[in-house]
Amino acid sequence: AELMEPPKTQAMEPTTTHPKFSAADEAKFFAKAGLAPALAGGIESLVCNRAEAQRFYGIPKLAAIETQLNWNAVARACGPGFVANASRNFVMSATSFVATPTLYQRYFPQEKKSQSSLFWFGLAVNIFGGNVVAITQQALWGRSLDYGAVGGGRNISYGAVVREGLKAEGAAAFFTLPKWFSRVMMNAPIQGTVPWFYNEILPFGEPAAMRAASWLY
Secondary structure: OHHHOOOHHHHHOOOOOOOOOOHHHHHHHHHHHHHHHHHHHHHHHHHHHHHHHHHHHOHHHHHHHHHHHOOOHHHHHHOOOHHHHHHHHHHHHHHHHHHHHHHHHHHOOHHHOOHHHHHHHHHHHHHHHHHHHHHHHHHHHHHHHHHHOHHHOOOOOHHHHHHHHHHHHHHHHOOOHHHHHHHHHHHHHHHOOHHHHHHHHHHHHHHHHHHHHHHHO
16 A cells, blocks of 8 residues: 555655655645645534534524524534634544654655554554644633623634633643543544554455446446
8 A cells, every 4th residue: 555655756766765855846745735634624513513512502502692693604504613623623634634644654664664553653643643632622612612602692712712711720721631531532543543444444445346336337
């Protein structure tokens, strides 16, 4: 599979210890690497954030907040705390589909690449990278909804939410080990193994899927 191969420039230049990329190549890569998880995170939040807010507030309370703020159809569809929710989803999508594959292919020692090392590398990046950041965004989301419910409903100011949280609880407002641990237990077994699954398990079904597709068309 592609992740197990050396980086293309390194394969072409065996004597080079680190792959070299032009500035234009790097710019294109980072643009695509940022856009893909941003779109994925935004779409996921558009689908789920309102439902999550309904569970947080209860359907009647969310409806009352929306009415007081006179939200339009777009705002209602996105739901309160959309930015924090999308930020969390962006972080996790970028961790699984951009950071882990890129770091593994480009910088993991070639002689140590294997199914096992990809599995554990993906879990490590998820646990100690993605979820460390995502738990802060999850906390920001919850605090934002608390902020937005004051007085029967008010527009969320993320800057104010962060300042009030830090003033009241310090860094613990957005990150604690118990919160991180509980999120890791919920998220890491599935999302942390996505790169391994896509690279090592999913290809087993590719021939059958391609045959079915060719038969349909």
